[in-house]
Every structure is written in C-alpha cells, then in structure tokens.
Amino acid sequence: MTPMIDVRHVHKAFGGLRVINDCSLSVAKGSITGLIGPNGAGKSTLFNIIAGALPLDSGQVLLDGEEITNRPANALFHKGLLRTFQIAHEFSQMTALENLMMVPPAQAGEGLFNAWLKPGLVRAQEEGVRRKALEVIDFIGLYHVRNELAGNLSGGQKKLLELGRTMMTDARVVLLDEIAAGVNRTLLGDLVENIERLNRDLGYTFLVIEHDMDMIARLCDPVIVLAQGSVMVEGTIQEIQSNPEVIEAYFGAPHDATP
Numbered sequence: 001m002t003p004m005i006d007v008r009h010v011h012k013a014f015g016g017l018r019v020i021n022d023c024s025l026s027v028a029k030g031s032i033t034g035l036i037g038p039n040g041a042g043k044s045t046l047f048n049i050i051a052g053a054l055p056l057d058s059g060q061v062l063l064d065g066e067e068i069t070n071r072p073a074n075a076l077f078h079k080g081l082l083r084t085f086q087i088a089h090e091f092s093q094m095t096a097l098e099n100l101m102m103v104p105p106a107q108a109g110e111g112l113f114n115a116w117l118k119p120g121l122v123r124a125q126e127e128g129v130r131r132k133a134l135e136v137i138d139f140i141g142l143y144h145v146r147n148e149l150a151g152n153l154s155g156g157q158k159k160l161l162e163l164g165r166t167m168m169t170d171a172r173v174v175l176l177d178e179i180a181a182g183v184n185r186t187l188l189g190d191l192v193e194n195i196e197r198l199n200r201d202l203g204y205t206f207l208v209i210e211h212d213m214d215m216i217a218r219l220c221d222p223v224i225v226l227a228q229g230s231v232m233v234e235g236t237i238q239e240i241q242s243n244p245e246v247i248e249a250y251f252g253a254p255h256d257a258t259p
C-alpha cells in the first residue's frame with residue numbers, strides 16, 4: 001500500500017552542521033508511528049521539513065504518493081496534513097469553543113462577496129461550523145469548559161483542545177510534537193484515548209515525536225529511532241527497547257537501562 005508519508009533520502013544542514021543525513025522512512029496509512037531518538041537527533045527538524053515549515057536541501061517528501069517537497073504549511077493543511085500547535089496568545093482570549101470555530105480554512109463569512117450577496121449561506125455555514133465544534137468539544141471531553149477562555153484551561157486541557165482543532169478539518173495525517181510534555185497523568189490518559197479513537201474511528205494516521213516512553217509504548221507501532229539525522233532502527237517498542245544499538249545511542253555506552 002502507498003505510505004501516507006514517504007521521506008526519501010532527505011538531507012538538511014544548518015550552515016556547516018549536517019542535521020538530517022540521507023534520511024528515508026515511511027509512515028503507513030492508518031498507523032500511529034512513533035519517532036524517538038536522543039536529544040539533537042534531528043526529530044523536530046524532520047517534522048518541520050515534513051510539515052512544510054522548513055525547506056530541505058535535497059531529497060523528497062511524498063504524501064499519499066503525491067510529491068509535497070518544500071510545499072508551504074498552508075498548502076499541506078488543505079491536503080489534510082496537519083500538525084498541532086500551542087494555542088497562540090491571541091486565541092487564549094477566546095473561549096474553547098470559539099478556538100475550534102476559528103479553524104475551518106474557508107469560512108464563507110470571511111468573503112465579502114458571500115457576506116453581501118449570500119447572507120443566508122454565511123449563516124448556514126456558521127451554524128454548521130458551530131454544530132461541528134460542539135460535537136468535537138464533546139468528543140474530546142471538554143464540553144464542560146466550552147465557554148471558558150482557552151487561556152484559563154489547564155496545560156492538559158489545552159493539549160486536548162489542540163487535538164480538537166485538527167478535527168475541525170478533514171485531517172488525514174496529524175503530526176504530534178511532544179504533546180505529552182507537562183500534561184498530568186489523568187489528562188494524558190484522555191489524550192491517548194482520543195488519539196486512539198481518532199485513529200480507529202476516523203482513520204487518522206499519526207506521526208508522534210515523544211520523549212515520554214510510556215506514551216510511546218501505549219500508542220505507537222511501529223517506532224522509528226532517529227540518530228544523527230538518519231534512521232537507526234524501526235520496530236515494535238519491545239524490539240527497540242532491547243536493541244543494543246539503541247541503548248548505546250541513548251546512553252553512549254552499552255548499559256542495562258532501557259530508553
């Protein structure tokens with residue numbers, strides 16, 4: 001089957017520093033694939049390249065068989081490739097529900113033409129967006145705080161809201177960058193469940209960068225280990241955790257602790 005994301009022989013350097021070195025990997029459709037590796041391995045750089053936030057020097061990136069190399073993030077958004085972002089400062093003064101309602105890329109109300117000539121259409125579309133936002137906020141378990149300012153939500157609730165924002169569009173693949181950081185265990189459980197439901201019920205594919213190994217172990221199969229800008233090994237979490245090369249990459253020497 002055509003992979004959802006296919007990274008082929010990608011290179012990227014910052015000045016003289018070669019950060020991504022002939023990196024090739026693929027993310028299977030419908031998978032929750034983990035991307036782990038020691039600090040500085042190049043995980044965020046690779047994410048930024050896939051998400052259209054950073055140009056690569058050479059190589060290719062394909063989305064469901066279509067070349068998307070160096071396409072800007074907004075073009076990828078329309079193709080259903082999204083990444084979660086921290087709730088920006090200006091959005092913290094809007095309610096949780098309004099944050100969701102802001103997401104759809106082409107709200108008819110924004111077009112003057114539609115606003116003047118088709119007010120009925122604008123109202124109907126806004127109503128549709130609101131209904132969907134209410135469904136999404138219920139799905140992610142934040143219905144009870146829907147009218148709270150986003151800035152007042154807890155760290156974990158903000159992460160759930162970020163995930164909810166991806167559901168307002170027709171996402172096919174979502175890149176999650178360290179979504180567990182700073183989230184308490186209870187909300188982390190909710191986050192994991194929601195990711196699993198999106199994967200199982202809506203067919204989302206996920207690529208997950210995460211330092212939290214519990215979260216990787218619960219969610220991801222397969223797990224890809226990046227070291228010095230290229231793939232060291234790929235396998236199940238059990239295979240990864242018992243691989244001596246991986247242990248050495250994390251700890252610098254053979255060791256009996258696991259990553």
Ligand SMILES: Nc1ncnc2c1ncn2[C@@H]1O[C@H](COP(=O)(O)OP(=O)(O)OP(=O)(O)O)[C@@H](O)[C@H]1O
Pocket residue numbers: 014017019037038039040041042043044045046
């Ligand atoms: N914009 C940049 N300019 C110069 N160097 C950069 C830039 N972005 C990243 N780097 C360097 O590239 C290397 C890889 O960084 P990257 O953030 O991709 O690693 P990472 O695997 O995500 O690390 P961590 O797990 O610590 O977040 C590091 O040495 C970093 O200092």
